Amino acid sequence: MKPLSKPIFANMPGGFIYSVVIMALLSGCGASVANTETKQPVTALPVLNISTVPATTYREYTATLEGKVNVEIRPQVEGVLDKIYVDEGAFVKAGQPLFKIHDRPYEEQLSNANATLQAAQANMQKAQLEVDRLTPLVQNNVVAEVQLKTAQSVYQSAKASVAQAQAMVGSARINLGFTQINAPVSGYIGRIPYKAGSLVGRAETQPLTLLSDVNEVYAYFAMSETDFLQFKNETAGNTIADKVKQMPPVDLVLSDNSVYPQKGKIETMQGQFDKNIGTISFRATFPNAAGLLRSGNTGKIRIPEEFAAALVVPQSATFELQDKVFVFVVADSNKVASKPITVAGKSGAYYFVEKGVKAGDRIVYTGLDRLQDGAVITPQPMSMDSLLKVKPL
Structure with missing residues (x-):
């Protein structure tokens, strides 16, 4: 047989030769990729059968x-703060002395009121004597009745002056008592913004201190x-x-x-x-x-x-995407698919699920970062009871 004098591709166009070579290379690469996908190992991940359990959630x-009692301690009279008997933060009992305002001016006021009262009482006694003197004279027609009525009016005026003087004594005594400030309730002393020697009075915006009875406390929400x-x-x-x-x-x-x-x-x-x-x-x-x-x-x-039967999902078995919470649900073919869930509440490391999954569904517990929809895994079953023993609600 006569040998060929030229190679078989000698008379073919150059472009055709290149095309054949490229197609052969691509064909080889495709086969390599297919083999790689076929040989890719299936991921083994823990899979949890979710169930309902008694649980407690919190709002x-x-x-x-x-x-329970917060009392602003304020002076009822004006004067120089003479003594401070307590310190900030101290616990005091009801009736215990807290502050002392200089009381000398109020002692003098009480003395003056007592003197006024004595003078008024003397005038009343004098008026009474005049009434007593004129009464028999009028009865015997010795003097006119108008003189007795005048004396009786003077007596009533003197009597009113005594009552007024007694009120002044009572007021002065009250003011003197206000110079000693005692605790109205038991509790803790707050901040004391004034020092001994400060001039204090009812017009001051700041109280002497705040006394709190905290044997019970109120929580407002x-x-x-x-x-x-x-x-x-x-x-x-x-x-x-x-x-x-x-x-x-x-x-x-x-x-x-x-x-x-x-x-x-x-x-x-x-x-x-x-x-x-x-x-x-x-x-x-x-x-x-x-x-x-x-x-x-x-x-x-x-x-x-309290929930008698709450559908519980571990937070570690979820992931968030665009403000939604998802889980990977495992189908019968061991393919996974992401599903959004509605969270009704949480306790510790668990979500209470309202919608999205149901009791008996299988979800991937860990390794979510290695998954995507449609991936096939090898499930490693685990129970909710065993998980709750390790991480209780």
């Missing part, structure tokens, strides 16, 4: 604390109109007052996120909404025998809400 409201309607619709009772009484004991979460050890009770609410901000105020009372709480503290009131 929280910002609160401010006040002592406000509900929005939506929360109030929820409270009204879900709480047992025929009237609002009955519903307030039926509310469960509440917790006080302090500013460091610690929980005050004693429970409080919601006792009352305001009669109307604040039309400017659309809220209505409630008052809860907490015992405070140890004095751990003070007026001016802030915190949060936490109202519990």
